[in-house]
Structure formats: structure tokens, C-alpha cells
Amino acid sequence: MRASRMNLATLREDPADAEIASHRLLVRAGFIAKSGSGLYLYGPLMHRSLDKARRVIAEEISRTGALEITMPILQEQALWERSGRWATYQASRTMLTVKDRGDMVFGLAPTAEEVVTDYASQVVSSYRQLPVCFFQQHTKFRDEIRPRFGLMRVKEFIMMDAYSFHDSEASLGETYESMRVAYLRAFTRLGLEAFAVEADTGAIGGSGSHEFMVAAAVGEDAIIFQNESGYGANVERASGRIPAAPAWAGAPAASTLVHTPGVGSIADVMAFLNANGFAGVTAQHGLKCVLFAAKTAAAEHLVAAFVRGDRDVNEVKFTNTVTRLLGEAGPVLTLRPMHPDEVRACTGAEPGYAGPGAGLKVAFAVVDSQLKGVGPLVAGANRTDHHLVGFVLERDAQVPLQWDDIVRTVAGDACPRSGKPLNEKRGIEVGHIFKLGTKYSAAMKAEYMDKDGSRRPFIMGCYGIGSSRVVAAAVEQHHDADGIVWPLSLAPYQVVVVPAGKPGDAAIEQAAQGLYRDLQAAGIEVILDDRDAKPGVKFKDWDLIGIPLRIVAGKAIAQAQVEFKPRGGAVELVPVAEAAARATAWVRDGLARLAAAADAVR
Numbered sequence: 001m002r003a004s005r006m007n008l009a010t011l012r013e014d015p016a017d018a019e020i021a022s023h024r025l026l027v028r029a030g031f032i033a034k035s036g037s038g039l040y041l042y043g044p045l046m047h048r049s050l051d052k053a054r055r056v057i058a059e060e061i062s063r064t065g066a067l068e069i070t071m072p073i074l075q076e077q078a079l080w081e082r083s084g085r086w087a088t089y090q091a092s093r094t095m096l097t098v099k100d101r102g103d104m105v106f107g108l109a110p111t112a113e114e115v116v117t118d119y120a121s122q123v124v125s126s127y128r129q130l131p132v133c134f135f136q137q138h139t140k141f142r143d144e145i146r147p148r149f150g151l152m153r154v155k156e157f158i159m160m161d162a163y164s165f166h167d168s169e170a171s172l173g174e175t176y177e178s179m180r181v182a183y184l185r186a187f188t189r190l191g192l193e194a195f196a197v198e199a200d201t202g203a204i205g206g207s208g209s210h211e212f213m214v215a216a217a218v219g220e221d222a223i224i225f226q227n228e229s230g231y232g233a234n235v236e237r238a239s240g241r242i243p244a245a246p247a248w249a250g251a252p253a254a255s256t257l258v259h260t261p262g263v264g265s266i267a268d269v270m271a272f273l274n275a276n277g278f279a280g281v282t283a284q285h286g287l288k289c290v291l292f293a294a295k296t297a298a299a300e301h302l303v304a305a306f307v308r309g310d311r312d313v314n315e316v317k318f319t320n321t322v323t324r325l326l327g328e329a330g331p332v333l334t335l336r337p338m339h340p341d342e343v344r345a346c347t348g349a350e351p352g353y354a355g356p357g358a359g360l361k362v363a364f365a366v367v368d369s370q371l372k373g374v375g376p377l378v379a380g381a382n383r384t385d386h387h388l389v390g391f392v393l394e395r396d397a398q399v400p401l402q403w404d405d406i407v408r409t410v411a412g413d414a415c416p417r418s419g420k421p422l423n424e425k426r427g428i429e430v431g432h433i434f435k436l437g438t439k440y441s442a443a444m445k446a447e448y449m450d451k452d453g454s455r456r457p458f459i460m461g462c463y464g465i466g467s468s469r470v471v472a473a474a475v476e477q478h479h480d481a482d483g484i485v486w487p488l489s490l491a492p493y494q495v496v497v498v499p500a501g502k503p504g505d506a507a508i509e510q511a512a513q514g515l516y517r518d519l520q521a522a523g524i525e526v527i528l529d530d531r532d533a534k535p536g537v538k539f540k541d542w543d544l545i546g547i548p549l550r551i552v553a554g555k556a557i558a559q560a561q562v563e564f565k566p567r568g569g570a571v572e573l574v575p576v577a578e579a580a581a582r583a584t585a586w587v588r589d590g591l592a593r594l595a596a597a598a599d600a601v602r
């Protein structure tokens with residue numbers, strides 16, 4: 001490719017709305033252009049990089065035996081009604097909808113379980129056809145609350161989505177494991193360092209799930225992990241043992257109503273109590289109450305969550321608990337903090353004084369399991385400006401208590417596997433795998449004929465990779481002050497040849513043209529920078545765009561040499577006669593190294 005024909009559009013300035021490196025650099029280097037809020041156009045360079053990501057992902061997913069298909073983006077409402085998920089997605093407003101001329105409503109694919117389950121019920125009838133896995137890489141739409149970070153969180157993106165069908169849990173387990181390996185192989189080939197963590201199953205549902213994360217300070221997900229035990233989980237799902245509270249020697253033997261005027265936060269309450277006859281009490285002896293309204297398709301339920309005073313409620317775990325408690329009346333579609341008026345109605349007090357003593361009116365009072373047998377505590381008294389000091393949950397609660405793991409795990413808690421302290425870091429989710437079981441097949445009556453002649457719902461798994469997010473994550477992991485440093489497997493072009501001499505210098509022109517021709521003939525994706533610009537300007541552009549190898553034909557031509565410079569590496573002089581062969585080998589070796597690393601994945 002000749003640079004003069006590439007319509008290069010690099011920018012010197014960062015876009016005003018870019019908060020993270022991948023967003024900034026992909027826009028500045030001309031890979032993407034904003035087309036609307038949460039909407040990006042993929043320019044010619046992005047098209048090539050994304051195409052490479054898609055190809056590697058498709059190759060690795062195909063290696064597991066999965067079959068590539070294409071599903072429609074328009075999905076009928078009626079189909080989603082059959083799985084019962086239309087209401088969930090409408091409530092969370094995740095799905096964008098459109099109407100046709102006959103006023104029929106469609107969702108724009110946010111995912112495709114319904115479509116593929118319906119397909120399987122049409123084309124798979126016998127256990128003999130199982131297991132089978134279908135996948136596609138296609139546009140997905142999500143009406144994100146806050147599209148941001150460039151390609152990371154957009155309204156329209158490319159996802160690899162795969163769906164597997166089985167006649168046993170064991171068979172599902174095998175495919176789940178082969179997908180885990182396929183994901184890690186694909187990410188490794190793409191030069192991404194990714195790792196799997198336990199995940200919440202969320203709106204998709206199912207019995208088990210792992211997310212694939214790329215570690216990055218700008219990641220939107222928090223990951224709790226322990227290196228020695230290998231434990232890793234999204235904070236939404238993570239559990240850990242909370243270190244015990246210090247002994248509170250002066251705790252009263254019975255629950256005592258104490259006037260605590262004008263103190264707001266738990267810290268203030270404890271400071272007040274310490275100064276007023278309850279020495280030694282700390283936030284760890286507090287009982288924090290958070291009041292929520294949990295909305296289902298049919299109703300809103302007022303619920304209370306209790307965790308230790310120095311801790312926070314994990315809203316994802318808590319939502320799952322309330323869904324479980326509601327049973328048939330669930331699932332919880334959204335959770336929001338109660339409004340002050342609702343708090344007053346539930347407790348008879350101003351906000352800040354809720355507790356599980358007399359006067360609390362909620363559908364469920366859920367207490368974090370780690371508070372079992374712990375106490376005495378300081379609880380709100382459901383009376384403005386009052387607390388109950390010396391409160392023992394099992395003895396003094398006046399409402400039925402439900403116990404579950406609802407606390408947010410933090411660094412320093414003990415690992416559930418090893419007991420060693422947990423750590424926390426941030427990550428970008430690039431992929432997700434789920435064991436769905438029969439959730440969709442049972443609801444949609446998608447069945448096969450088993451060996452014994454009976455009809456059974458398929459046991460299913462589903463698997464997603466954000467192909468376009470993967471490209472952005474690669475930039476997040478591979479960049480420097482000058483621009484993008486593409487892994488060879490994702491670079492839009494592999495080599496750029498830059499003639500850098502006085503215009504019309506025949507020797508330089510000849511060397512550059514010759515190299516360009518030889519590299520093209522060798523199958524290398526090469527650019528010849530034939531633009532009428534200063535070498536410094538050209539170098540800046542290629543550094544920003546991130547081409548892995550730059551070859552400069554300049555002054556050294558007088559000694560029959562050219563300059564080799566890997567992106568981010570040092571300059572080396574190479575004889576012109578060897579340059580094409582050396583560059584070709586450099587590219588092939590680089591790709592072979594990534595492939596070898598993928599082969600080492602276990």
C-alpha cells in the first residue's frame with residue numbers, strides 16, 4: 001500500500017472526550033471516528049485490525065468444533081416473550097427496539113440465546129446430533145446507560161457469540177473447558193494477556209460462569225484475587241472471610257436504647273458512643289442497614305440489607321439473594337435505594353436509624369452470613385436519633401432474618417481457598433462463558449429425543465467475546481508516549497518502508513521501491529511512505545499508528561545499508577541486499593512466537 005493513497009488522518013490533539021489511552025490513540029491515529037454518542041465508524045486501518053481479531057477468534061472457536069452461522073439482528077418480541085426475558089431487558093432498558101410498518105416490535109440483538117435456541121429446536125432433533133455448538137461474529141446493540149471509553153462501552157459493537165447444546169452436564173463441562181482454552185489461545189495469539197475469573201451470571205442466568213479479564217488500571221471491573229491459591233473472581237461474585245472485629249470489653253449485656261442526637265455516619269455514632277459511656281466500640285461493632293426497593297415485572301418490594309458497620313453491601317449478590325427469596329414472584333429486575341419517604345414509612349424514623357428491631361416493615365431483612373454469632377452490635381432503633389447498643393441479632397431481632405453472603409469483599413479479607421489475604425485490581429472484561437443449563441430450552445420447549453425415546457430440553461452453554469473491545473484492550477495494554485505498539489497479529493500493516501532523503505535522490509528511491517516490491521512479493525503487509533513530507537513527520541505518524549517494523553532508506557544507502565527499527569525498539573543497520581529477507585523473517589518469527597505461546601496454553 002502506498003501511504004499517499006491511504007487517506008491517513010492522524011490528529012495532533014487528543015479528542016476532548018477521551019479519558020483512556022485506547023480511545024485517545026485510536027481516534028488520533030485515525031482508526032475510528034465518532035459518529036454519535038456511543039457510536040463509532042471503523043476507518044480503513046481499524047477495519048484491517050478488527051478483521052484480524054475476528055479471524056483469529058473465529059479460527060480458535062472453530063478449532064473446538066463449533067460451526068459458524070449468521071443470525072438476524074432483528075429479533076421478534078414474541079420470541080423473547082417465550083424465554084420470559086422480554087420484561088427483564090425492557091426493565092433494565094438494555095435492549096433497543098424498533099417497529100416495522102405493521103407495528104410489530106423487534107429488539108436489536110443484545111445477545112442471541114432466544115434466536116439460537118429456536119434454531120436448535122428446528123435443526124437438532126436427536127441425541128445423536130449432540131453436542132453441537134453454533135457461533136457467529138456479528139453486530140450487537142445495547143442501550144448502555146453511559147457509553148464511554150471509545151470502543152470499550154458502545155451502543156453498537158461486534159461480538160463473537162457461541163451457543164452449545166448437550167444431553168448431559170458432563171458434555172457441557174467438556175465444551176465449557178474447550179471454550180476456556182480457545183479463548184486463552186485467541187487472546188494469546190492477539191498479544192493480549194488475559195486471565196479467567198469467577199463471575200456473576202447476571203441477566204443471562206445459569207449455574208456457572210467465568211469472565212476473561214485484561215488487567216488495566218482503567219478497567220471498569222474490580223477483580224478480587226489471590227496469587228498463590230489461584231483464586232480470582234469479579235467483585236460482583238467474590239467472597240472472602242472478614243477479619244474478626246476487636247473485642248469490645250464494655251459491651252452492655254442487654255440491648256439498650258441510647259439517645260444519639262444529631263449523629264449521622266457510623267463513624268460519628270461510634271465517636272459519640274465512645275465519649276458517652278461505651279468505650280471501645282468501633283465501626284466493626286456496627287450493624288449497617290441499607291434499604292432498597294427491588295423491582296420485579298409485577299411489583300416493587302421493600303427490602304433491607306445488613307452488613308457489618310465498616311463494610312458495604314454487594315448489590316449484585318444482594319439482588320441474587322432477593323431473587324432467590326422471591327422464588328416464583330421474581331426475578332428482581334432492578335434494585336434502587338429507597339427514597340427518604342419510603343424509609344420513613346418502613347422505619348417510622350428519619351433515614352439513618354434503621355435496624356432489625358421493632359418497627360421495621362420490609363418484605364425481607366437479609367443479614368450478611370458472616371454476622372452469624374457475632375456481637376453484641378450497635379443497631380439503628382427505628383426511632384430518630386436513637387440506637388440500640390448491645391444488640392444481638394439472634395436474640396433481639398424483631399423481624400424474621402434471612403442469612404446470606406451479601407457483603408462486598410475487599411483486599412485484606414481472607415481467601416476462600418487458602419485463607420491468605422486477598423488482593424484487588426482492575427480489569428477490562430473481554431469475554432465471558434456461561435453454563436446455562438436448561439433455562440432457555442425448558443422455557444422455549446426446545447427439546448431433543450433421548451436414547452430412551454423421551455423428549456428432554458437441551459442442556460446449554462453460551463460464550464461471548466467482545467471482538468471490537470478486544471482491539472481496544474490490546475491498545476490499552478500496548479502503547480507508549482508516541483502511540484500504539486500493536487502486537488504483530490493485530491497491526492493493520494506489518495512493515496512500513498520510508499524513503500528519507502533529498503527529494504529525487506535516485507539511490508534512496510530505488511532502494512525503497514525495491515524493498516517495497518520484494519516485501520509485497522513475500523506476502524508481507526507493507527506500506528511505502530511515498531508522501532511528500534519531512535521524515536520526522538512521517539516517523540511520528542507511523543509511531544502513532546503503531547506499525548511494528550519501520551525500515552528507513554536514508555543516508556546509510558551510501559554504505560548500501562538501511563535502518564531497521566522495531567516499534568518501541570532500537571535502530572539497527574542492515575545491508576540493503578538482505579533487508580527484505582530479514583524483514584520477512586522478523587515478521588514470520590514474531591507471528592510464530594505468538595502461535596507458540598498459544599500452543600502452550602493449558
Ligand code: ATP
Pocket residue numbers: 111142144151152153154155156157159429430431432464465466467469470
Ligand atoms: P459489561 O459488564 O462490560 O457490560 P457484559 O457482562 O454486559 O459486559 P456480555 O453480555 O457477557 O457482557 O457480552 C460479552 C462480551 O461483549 C463482553 O465480555 C464484552 O467484551 C463485550 N461487550 C459487552 N458490552 C459491550 C459494549 N457496550 N461495548 C463493547 N463491548 C461490549
Ligand code: MG
Pocket residue numbers: none
Ligand atoms: Mg453490559
